[in-house]
Amino acid sequence: MKKVLHLIAITLVGFYFLYGLTNMFLNSKGYEGADYLVSIILLVIIVLFEGFLIKLYKRAYSAEAIEARKQREAAKKKQQFEAESKVLGSKSRQQLFNADLCIKVKHMAGLPVAEGAEIFVYRCKDKIVFERSQATIELNINKVIDILIKTDVEIQKSWVSDAGKAIAGNNLFGSLGAIIGGEAKEKTSTIIEKYLIFAYEKNGEIKYISMEVTNEPNANLFNSNYYNLSNNERRFTSL
Numbered sequence: 412m413k414k415v416l417h418l419i420a421i422t423l424v425g426f427y428f429l430y431g432l433t434n435m436f437l438n439s440k441g442y443e444g445a446d447y448l449v450s451i452i453l454l455v456i457i458v459l460f461e462g463f464l465i466k467l468y469k470r471a472y473s474a475e476a477i478e479a480r481k482q483r484e485a486a487k488k489k490q491q492f493e494a495e496s497k498v499l500g501s502k503s504r505q506q507l508f509n510a511d512l513c514i515k516v517k518h519m520a521g522l523p524v525a526e527g528a529e530i531f532v533y534r535c536k537d538k539i540v541f542e543r544s545q546a547t548i549e550l551n552i553n554k555v556i557d558i559l560i561k562t563d564v565e566i567q568k569s570w571v572s573d574a575g576k577a578i579a580g581n582n583l584f585g586s587l588g589a590i591i592g593g594e595a596k597e598k599t600s601t602i603i604e605k606y607l608i609f610a611y612e613k614n615g616e617i618k619y620i621s622m623e624v625t626n627e628p629n630a631n632l633f634n635s636n637y638y639n640l641s642n643n644e645r646r647f648t649s650l
Contacts, residue, residue: 413471414471414472417464417467417468417471417472418468420464421461421464421465421468424457424460424461424464425461427457428454428457428458428461431450431453431454431457432454435450435454492506499531499542499543500513500515500531500542504531504533505533508533508535508540509535509536510533510534510535510540511534511535511536512533512534512629512632512633513531513532513533513534514531514532514624514627514629514630514633515529515530515531515532515627516529516530516532516607516622516623516624516627516630517529517530517622517623517624518530518541518543518622519606519621519622519623520619520620520621521609521618521619521620521621522541522543522546522548522620523546523548524541524543524546528543529543530542530543530622531543532607532622532633534632534633534637536552537551537552537553538550538551538552539552539555539609539633541620550609550611550620552638552640554611554612554613555609555610555611555638555640556610556611556612556617556640557608557609557610557635557640558607558608558609558610558633558634558635558638558640559607559608559610559635560605560606560607560608560624560630560631561605561606561608562603562604562605562606563603563604563605563606564603566606602625603625604623604625605623605624605625605630606621606622606623606624607621607622607624607630607633608620608621609621609633
């Protein structure tokens with residue numbers, strides 16, 4: 412738009428110059444010396460102004476000017492991205508990890524983060540990233556065995572059942588099972604809490620990372636189908 416307005420201004424000034432020059436010649440008989448002098452001065456001013464507008468146009472819209480402006484804009488965007496990408500959970504931070512989703516949840520167990528601390532979880536194609544303050548932890552998807560969402564009621568039932576007691580000795584859902592299962596007789600709230608659980612293998616053992624996601628509707632978008640965990644290498648275990 413600015414370029415169009417600039418061209419219109421150059422054109423109008425050019426027409427005004429031609430009009431003044433033509434008018435001076437057509438009315439030359441009625442002009443006296445002073446009239447010629449004034450007309451010539453005005454025409455010179457118009458020419459100088461026209462030259463100034465053309466110079467500004469070239470400076471603003473030449474190939475070099477456009478390229479320099481693009482470079483400045485790119486540098487500005489880069490600085491802005493670098494600043495925004497340091498903000499946990501931001502869109503720029505997601506871009507940095509090449510993530511298509513980020514949720515803010517409460518950590519329960521499995522990470523070197525305090526229980527109950529709010530953390531950001533990023534969904535990436537080849538990994539899951541957990542962040543809290545200065546800590547960034549990556550979980551390679553090839554190590555993940557399962558991703559599931561369980562309610563506190565389901566965990567408590569598994570914990571107190573006969574089968575659950577047997578499994579409990581094998582660390583049912585890791586520390587989360589002990590936390591929730593141990594509250595089976597204490598729970599009085601009617602609110603059903605939901606937990607997102609990542610089961611993964613480390614040094615031949617199954618480990619768990621769990622977080623409370625009751626108020627995070629996008630938590631169910633972290634699932635085995637998205638990551639095609641069925642395509643991971645099958646593990647054989649002897650009982």
